[in-house]
Amino acid sequence: MADEQEKTLYHLSVSPHIRSKQTTTSIMLEVMLALLPAAVFSVIHFGPRVLLVYAACMGSAVLSEWIWQKLTHQDITIKDCSALVTGMLLAMNLPPDIPVWMAIVGSAFAIIIVKQVFGGIGENFMNPALTARCFMLVSWSSAMTSFAVHGVSSATPLTIIKTGEGQLPSLLDAFIGNISGCIGETSALLLLLGGLYLIIRGIIDWIVPLTYILTVLVLGYVFGRDGLYEILTGGLMIGAFFMATDYTTSPMTHKGRFIMGIGCGLITSIIRCFGGYPEGVSFSILLMNIMVPFIDKVTLPRIYGEVKTSK
Numbered sequence: 001m002a003d004e005q006e007k008t009l010y011h012l013s014v015s016p017h018i019r020s021k022q023t024t025t026s027i028m029l030e031v032m033l034a035l036l037p038a039a040v041f042s043v044i045h046f047g048p049r050v051l052l053v054y055a056a057c058m059g060s061a062v063l064s065e066w067i068w069q070k071l072t073h074q075d076i077t078i079k080d081c082s083a084l085v086t087g088m089l090l091a092m093n094l095p096p097d098i099p100v101w102m103a104i105v106g107s108a109f110a111i112i113i114v115k116q117v118f119g120g121i122g123e124n125f126m127n128p129a130l131t132a133r134c135f136m137l138v139s140w141s142s143a144m145t146s147f148a149v150h151g152v153s154s155a156t157p158l159t160i161i162k163t164g165e166g167q168l169p170s171l172l173d174a175f176i177g178n179i180s181g182c183i184g185e186t187s188a189l190l191l192l193l194g195g196l197y198l199i200i201r202g203i204i205d206w207i208v209p210l211t212y213i214l215t216v217l218v219l220g221y222v223f224g225r226d227g228l229y230e231i232l233t234g235g236l237m238i239g240a241f242f243m244a245t246d247y248t249t250s251p252m253t254h255k256g257r258f259i260m261g262i263g264c265g266l267i268t269s270i271i272r273c274f275g276g277y278p279e280g281v282s283f284s285i286l287l288m289n290i291m292v293p294f295i296d297k298v299t300l301p302r303i304y305g306e307v308k309t310s311k
Contacts, residue, residue, distance in 0.1 A: 025079065028080060028081035031198065033197075035092065035184070041187045042187075046149060046183060049097075053094060053100065054087075057090045057091035057094070057104075060103070061087030064083075064108040068116045077121065089242060090132050093184065094183055102140055106136045109131075110129055113131075114127075126290065130239075130285055147182075155180065157179055158233055161225065161229070174188065174232040175189050185238050188233075191242075195209055198245075205254075208244050208250060212240040212244055215264070215265025216231050216269055217231050219266065223274075234281060240261075243285055250289075251292055253299040259299070263288045264281075264288050
C-alpha cells in the first residue's frame with residue numbers, strides 16, 4: 001500500500017518543466033558541422049591562406065571571451081563553443097586576403113563589445129559576427145572590399161551588376177561557388193545543404209530563411225534584376241540560414257519570424273538595387289535585429305486572463 005501511495009505523489013520543482021537533451025554546446029557544434037562543407041570548399045577555392053583567417057578569428061574570439069570573463073570574475077564559458085561559432089562566422093564573412101591582424105581585432109570586437117559588454121551569450125541585441133563585419137567595413141573599407149581568387153583580384157558578381165563592368169559568371173558557377181566573394185559565402189549549394197541540415201535537426205526554424213530568400217527572389221525581378229542571381233550570390237545564403245536565425249536576435253513567434261524574413265529581404269533588395277553599396281545582407285539583418293523587441297511585443301499572444309487597463 002505504501003508503495004502505491006508513493007507512486008501517486010507529485011514531484012514539485014522550479015522551472016523549466018520541459019527539458020531538452022540539447023545544450024548550448026551541442027547546438028553550437030551542430031552549427032559548425034553545418035558550416036564545415038562551405039568552410040572546406042573555401043580553402044580549396046581561395047587557397048590555404050584562408051586557414052590563417054579562420055584560426056585568427058576563432059582563436060581571437062575564444063581568447064577574448066576568456067580574458068574578459070577572467071578580468072570581470074565571471075564563470076568561464078568558452079566550453080559552450082559559442083565564441084568559436086562567432087569567430088567562424090566572422091571569418092566566412094571576410095575577404096580571403098584580409099590582413100590577419102584585422103581579423104583578430106574584428107573578432108575581439110565581436111566578443112567583447114557586442115557580446116560580453118551586454119551580458120554574454122543570450123544578452124546581445126545584435127548578431128556579433130555581423131556587427132563586427134560592419135565595424136571592420138567602416139574602419140578598413142579598402143581591405144574589406146578587395147576580393148581575390150588565388151591572388152588574382154576579381155569583382156564579385158554583385159559588384160559587376162552594380163557597376164555594369166565585367167563578365168558575369170554563369171548561374172551554375174554561382175550555385176556551386178566558382179565566383180569571387182567573401183571566404184565562406186560563395187557556394188550557395190553547400191550553404192543551402194548546411195541550412196537544410198540545421199532545419200532537419202531542429203536547430204533552426206524554416207520561416208526566416210525561406211521568407212528572406214523568397215522576398216529577395218521576388219523583389220529582384222520586381223526591381224528589374226535577375227532574382228536567381230540575387231539569391232545565389234553575395235551573403236544571402238549564409239545570412240539567411242546562419243545569422244538571421246540567431247536565437248537571441250530573432251523573434252520568438254512564428255508571425256514575428258515572417259516579419260523578420262520579409263523585412264530582411266526588403267532591406268537587402270533596396271540596398272542592393274538602389275543603394276551605393278552592392279551588398280545589403282549584413283545591414284538588413286542588423287536593422288531587423290534592432291526591431292526584434294518591438295516585433296516580439298506586437299506579435300506575442302495575450303496572456304490568458306489578462307485584463308487591459310484603460311487609459
